[in-house]
Amino acid sequence: MTDVKMTVNGQPVLGQVEGRTLLVDFLRTDLKLTGTHVGCDTSQCGACLVHVNGAAVKACTMFAFEADGAEVTTIEGMAEPDGSLSRIQQAFQDHHGLQCGFCTPGMVMSAAALLKETPKPTEAEVRAYLEGNICRCTGYHNIIKAIMAASGQDVSAAVA
Amino acid sequence: MDKFGRSQPVKRVEDVRFLTGHGRYVDDISPEGALFGYVLRSTMAHGEITTLDVDAAREAEGVHLVLTAADLEAAGVKMGLRGTRVKCPGGRGAGPERPVLARGKVRHVGEALAFIVADSMIAAKDAAELIEVDIDAAPAHVATAVGGPELHPEAPENLAFDYGLGDRAAVDAAIAGAAHVVSVEVPDNRVIVNSMEPRGCYAEIEDGRLHLCVNGQGVWGPKDDLVRHFGLSPADVRVTTPDVGGGFGMKGMVYPEMILTAQAARVLGRPVRWMSERTEAMLSDNAGRDLTTTATLAFDEGHRIVAYKLDTIANMGAYNSQFGQAIQTELFSKVMPGTYDIQTAWMGCKGVYTNTTPVDAYRGAGRPEAIFVLERAIDYAARELGVDPWEIRRINFIRPDQFPYTSATGVTYDVGEFAKVLDRAEEKADRAGFAARKAASEAEGKLRGQGLCYYIESILGDKVETTTVVFDEDGTVQIRVGTQSNGQGHETVFAQFLADQTGIPAPKIRVVQGDSDLIPTGGGTGGSRSVTVQNTATLATVEVMIHAFAAFLAEHEGSDLEAIEFDDERFRIPGSNLTPTMLEVAEMARSAGQTDLLTHTKQIELENRSFPNGAHVAEIEIDPETGVITLDRYTVVDDFGNLINPMLAEGQVHGGVAQGLGQALCERTVFDEDGQLLTATFMDYAMPRADSLPMISFTSEPTPSIYNPMGMKGCGEAGTVGALAAITNAVQDAVWDLGLRDLEMPFTPNRVWAMLQEGACAAA
């Protein structure tokens, strides 16, 4: 067992993990942050996407010990300080950018990473950026709309 | 429409918890201290189990229990899982046992051999590696064909059933005398369902009763299964379902793991949890589609269809899954002749067992398959006969004056304005501009094709449903429903509907679903039934409630019952200043000690199904040098009847189209000759991604159903039903002039390029 120490959603946390403990297991099991999901084991689906030191990473393809000393943000840390939905989260609700909700945490985390890099992405840029996130319910249509709307662009003209 | 709920794009209340990471999926909520179950699965497709030695695993650190088939038998657990046997002309289909754990033989890779329960998942997995398994390998039967190495002695030649419906002799005679006859073979590839949340469950003993929590599509089926397998009294079993990360039909069926997890909890008296991993899911979740049909259409001189004949061979996988035998037979038959006036039809379907994962319902379950065959065939026939593919459909549509119309397969359609919807699609898809777009593509060396599918869906699932409304002491209201959200937004829709009918503010209404203790019966989610059937039940319950409350008020106020009115918000009592809301009457009743007025329930049965229909138009571009297909435009015009929440209905279409597109363009399931699944990860199995699709144009062109009071038609599966033929016909359009006729999904770059080479050879 190894000691790990990290900051998760602004809170310092300590834990003891086996070498083979994945970051996603540490978050879900030890910290009870179950918003980060496991949808595959090959870093294709993006349901486990979190931010480590500000960068989007797949928590199923990273060991907990590799996040030792890091700042980790999960979906539970994405709402506004007063608990209301963030701009991106609100846009997902406004534009029906989710159905079953299982891929949604990863989509929101990906969207946040994209908009940090590219504040006003085109539709093509959003689609290309989401290549590491799979959704089985929405056909992506409303996810694209939501992300573009969250970037402050008018999506009313997008094909209805 | 106002009378029965306002059509409005209300935002979903469930979204807040999903968006903030507070969804409650089954793997998020298992009881503290639950042990972890892990399924050891067969790595061989076919063979005799000669050794299954679990002794070392039982002794391993952290292991509490290992279950084998012998353990289940010794404990008196019924081994055979439920599996429908379809009614055929020669008697019912075969009924070989599908055991909870393989006994004697294994019949597909991924079949469960043993269940290991340990302190942690890792301990269970480590222990599984200590299990000695020897399988005397037999040759695998992988091709969807009659004959080959036999899987079950009960099914000679691997024939599961030989189904037939219609008057074959009449069809053959009509074909023999027809002016034109066109046949085409239509393969429909196997799809792995891949809900983003895999299957999972936990089980515990609560006050001496068995509680199974499972991410299913309705709690009553699993409850019946537990009762049956364990010989328990229904009163001793509770099944619940929390948030579900997509089901698509796949999660609606019984699986071995539910029984295993529950049995482990019973044996150990401790909670046990099980969660599938992705590769496990791909090996053990029921797959979808996987059939090939030869379709023959016969026409008169005026291109009116005079006969329609289908011969299908359908892959069942290794066993009868719960509804496996019903999908390509009874369910397929519901829309077999589609929107066309065809009264002379025959469908034959042989089901075969193979050493592959069982096949069952996948979004649409038989109806996408039927429409794909028909729409591929009619489009193909039009091209063969030199008729415009849109025109041949108009010639054959059932006319509005023919409704109600009973089809050749005995289904009565209530209403339909197919030509009107098609006209709208022609305009929305800018068919007039297609020639210019095609010329532009050609100038860049690309092929362009436009494909149409005119589909009709039959809503399926249980026609019976119940709504119960409960007024709680804290001033909130429960609406208990027998359907089950798998992500479609039921919490919002059902609460909003009740709010519109009763004036009770939606935020005060809580939708309760997925608990067999609170809700004695229900039909779950499936067959696009939920909103239509549940809201119909809610309407009936509201009526009961209004009547009961009015009677109470009449007595309370000493007024005439007949004179009391409810105006969707308040009761109006002649001669009284009192204008109470529903919530206020409930409180009055509570104060008066009339607790019987705090719960209202009504069960309804729909008079008939409803029949959503519409046109999908796909426009694709092919790069002939690589075979890469780009879906450039996609247009949907749907007649879903009245829409309760257009935003959510449209979302269902988007998702359905994406699933159809996935099957048509990228999702390919590959078993090798030994029955090994070669596409068992997301690296090898190509799911559609955000850049696989364009924005989808959606238009509602409603003709309300007359078989339910809201005039609704259901929309959950329609997107998938339309997409397969629209895309395939677009590909056909693009390559027709190259002489290419045999098309087989998925149209991956490699396969399209190879096909184009054949075209080039043929042309040379």
Added chain:
Amino acid sequence: MKAPDFDYARPSSLQEALALLAAGEGGAQPLAGGQSLMPMLNFRISTPEMLVDLSGLPELRGLEQTPQGLRIGAMTRYCELEAFPDLAKIQPLVAAALPHIAHDAIRNRGTIGGSVALADPAAEMPAILLALGAVISLDGPNGPRDVAADDYFLGYYETACEPDELITSILLPKIEPGDSFGFHELVQRHGDYAMAGVAIRSSGIAPLAGLRIGFFGVADRALRVTALEDALNGTDGTDIAGALSHLSEIDFQGDTKITAETRAHYAGVALKRALKEMLT
């Protein structure tokens, strides 16, 4: 948690890391970015006795412009390379190829050294190193040594790096005035491993000269076909039909998505398109 049990070590110096690998006698597996290794561990395809985490080694970090070229520490992550100032001027081929390598979240973890060490036949980076004539610096029990990219990729996941050696850095030689670069890959979906791809360096474009063409996603490893390069050198690169016949030297591989025959065709298409983009 899915992986088999293993010991974990996070050495703080290269010497220490090499000692651990040597002591492991083949049972110790270096962990770089983990983006390929971890799925293999999750599936228990890879079952090392010990993982040696390289993230604490200062010797393996850093991106540096030297008179010879760009020296990339083996533990440099793709995202760090992407962010290197003026990358498009210093190493235009790398800048052009990076967006095609997996996706953002993978590039945020994956390392250049890790990709080169694994040598996936469909990965972009090995072919880029071949095209650029890169030099791979290794260190091990017998001391440091440099291996030319041409001598490094030996077969299916097989390289010149011994099990007790580590890649310390990779040198991408400085580009010369007049150098031109081309890159093209064919994928089923963007970000997937290539169905076929090429990375090209030429020291001139009219005519082509000193061509180095790295193919990937075609065979058991990234490779060059020198006869094909020779056939194109001195031409203007527009008529390549004759040169393409040399592709028959490649032992094209098929898989579930693509047959060997289609791969052979795609390799030619990728080359044609890369040259066309390069020459216009």
